[in-house]
Amino acid sequence: MRAGMVGMGMIFDETYRPFFETVHQRKLYDPAFGVIDVPLVAVATRTGSRAKKYQDSAAGKVSPFQNFSGTDSLAKLLKEPVDFVCVATPDDRHFEAAKAVLNAGKHLLIEKPSVLDLQQLDELVKLASQNNVLAKVVYHKLLDPDHKKLRTLVHDRVLQHVNNGYCSLLEP
Template sequence: MVGVGMIFDETYRPFFEQVRRDGLYDRRFGLCEVELAAVASRTGQRAEAYRKSAGDRIGDFANYSGPEAVSQLLDQEVDFVCVATPDHRHFQSAMAALQAGKHVLIEKPSVLTLHQLDQLTQASEQHQKLCKVVYHKLLDPDHKKLRTLVVDGVLQHVNHGYCSLLEPKSIATGQFSEWITGRNPATYVAVHYIKLIDFTFGGKLQSVSCSGQRGLVGPANGSTWDSTQLRLIYRYADGRSAAFDIHTSWVTPDNFPGYVEQEVQFRFDNGVWNSHGRKRGVECTVEGLTPMQMKTTLNNHYNGTFQEPFGGRTQRGYGIEVLERFTREVAYVQLCQNPSSETDRL
């Protein structure tokens, strides 16, 4: 594991704890034991705090820190490496892992330039290793249903769409303040919706334009953006086109009732799809807790902790499901006993 920040705690931590407890079974490769073997980070402090708090929920892992941490991690006999650092550090760690012969899973956005993406793709093919990006919103049940209706021809030919994802101000001024200078929320979260649009509707991207606002996270004439409005135009095989607007921000007031504001709307020739992250589920108010310590609207689809009716407590959601899927793919490539070669399975 490279990086042990917010996303590690939300998805990787519960995944590693669950798979340590239950193992990973698939009839193609049998029971696969998955252990968090090593962690690389800048200071090692969070990893050490996690080790102490987790107890027997996690095995003993090597904790590397400092400039050589990734190299030290790769000297361990690990099978795959997960990269969940701030995104401007993704490329170096991912490339080093591929060159060391490891499968790689990278948080979105994978890298910040197309040239870096080409290099990772080439290294993945050269070393015959999986290299994938976590776009967990493709696994959101609502988004999967949207794509199902498109594939089945129920919703016919998208005409235009609107997507928004608004993050609270505490993200930009707290957790991400160390690396946010010179950045924008489109690179950070609009990529989720670019991927959703591209994957769901296909077509060929014709143009990209963007506007934005500054002055809250950084100076009004600086290089750090508070919010962005992205427009994509796609053209399809029948000669028709569609426009998609994606609005993102990380300066929503901290007393906003939801953790994030997520909205998706697509208009088709024969219908309209509306999905709203806060309005699709539950509202809960608790005196003295909501909406600051605990939010009024809960996203139980992405990452929820549940007391199960059959006893015990689980942490589940599409943010964790995507990690399990990648782990199964690695196990299939490396451990499957069928007559096909590892290259064929890859």
């Protein structure tokens, strides 16, 4: 499954980067399908600077990928052989990017909140159905280091009988 990425900000660094690097190094295994590779094929960003910086630092950690920037970067990405596209732009840009992905017949993974109103959501659901592709909201905390540590503590029974919790997200 070949991936495209729209946006390379904090969410990319915290969630997608570790995923793509881990999968590149270790692959995924599914009993029904065997070993699965999920290469990052192309990225689309406004300026391309973060993507270029990542390309330079990620040699050997991920497969080489195309870096598209500018106002037509998403259109260029969608011409690449990607099976799905992850949209991790600022929230107010999710809808237009998601629409383009679905209209191109690509599967969509979109960060929360997926869109800003229910009419947009209805339109994306309709487009996914019309194009016979999936549109899903990403559960980005799956690979978050703090959440992984918490799950390990619960699994190892270090934490038992947790009745309540509180957390707060502090942006850097």
